[in-house]
Amino acid sequence: MTATKHELLRSHLQNLIERELAPDERLPTERELAQEFGVSRMTVRQALERLENERRVYRVRGAGTFVARPAITKSIELTSFSDDMRRRGLTPGSHLRTAESIPAGANVGFALGLSPADEVVHLERVRTADGVPMCIEHTYLSAALVPKLLDRPFDNSLYDLLRDHYHIRLVRAEQSIRATVLDEATATLLQVPAFSPALLVERTAYDQRDRPVERAMSTYRGDRYAFEIEVVRPTTDGTG
Incomplete structure (x- = not known):
């Protein structure tokens, strides 16, 4: 079964979180991610929402999305x-x-x-x-x-x-x-x-x-x- 675009993006972001970004470090913006991967901002938002539900990231209104500390x-x-x-x-x-x-x-x-x-x-x-x-x-x-x-x-x-x-x-x-x-x-x-x-x-x-x-x-x-x-x-x- 072929993975959807937001699933592929989520997998990429998960690897980024695990290998490169520290806790409380900010992720690229929705606009930056959409441009980099050639997807819509809705697709980016779906990937980020899933990561947020998994407690891998958290969002601060007006500031962006950040890497969550382990629960x-x-x-x-x-x-x-x-x-x-x-x-x-x-x-x-x-x-x-x-x-x-x-x-x-x-x-x-x-x-x-x-x-x-x-x-x-x-x-x-x-x-x-x-x-x-x-x-x-x-x-x-x-x-x-x-x-x-x-x-x-x-x-x-x-x-x-x-x-x-x-x-x-x-x-x-x-x-x-x-x-x-x-x-x-x-x-x-x-x-x-x-x-x-x-x-x-x-x-x-x-x-x-x-x-x-x-x-x-x-x-x-x-x-x-x-x-x-x-x-x-x-x-x-x-x-x-």
Whole structure:
């Protein structure tokens, strides 16, 4: 079967990305590609759209098309961000923006089994991999379970801190993932254009005593992060 023009162009651009262009380097413009390969701009656009869907490139309105950095794929396991990055040979980092004790409020209180007036520790951190921002993370912990937590450093994994200093081992979580777009403030922190696609992950984690300990809301860059989910077909007696 003969490849279409946009498939041939896509293959050429993929080779260019893999062999010659660095991450965040700009590709030739649609007009330049159309002239070089003698195809229509619509054909160029189809090839670029496919590469964008494959997360090999990203577009910035008014600036052009750029080589995307490799996406980080996370399986659905209860692991810390730091552990995830180390498994992939990346150096995890964290920039602490907020560390405070506040009332739980209705939503966090419900998730953690607390009264809205009960105190929780709130941490807001920009999580990085090899110095590149990956996500904005808001974490809420029952203050009664982690006394003097705000007096401790947050340079490394919070899960390790909970285990080593409070004997709390998180063993399971209820988690939801949905697509969203970044507002200007969050996009600036993640160093991507405003209204870029993102993943919003909401999680309630439970310890070895099945107590809800952590409520976390994390916003991940859509161009650098993906989740792997294993789907198993249930066993049935029928042949359906």
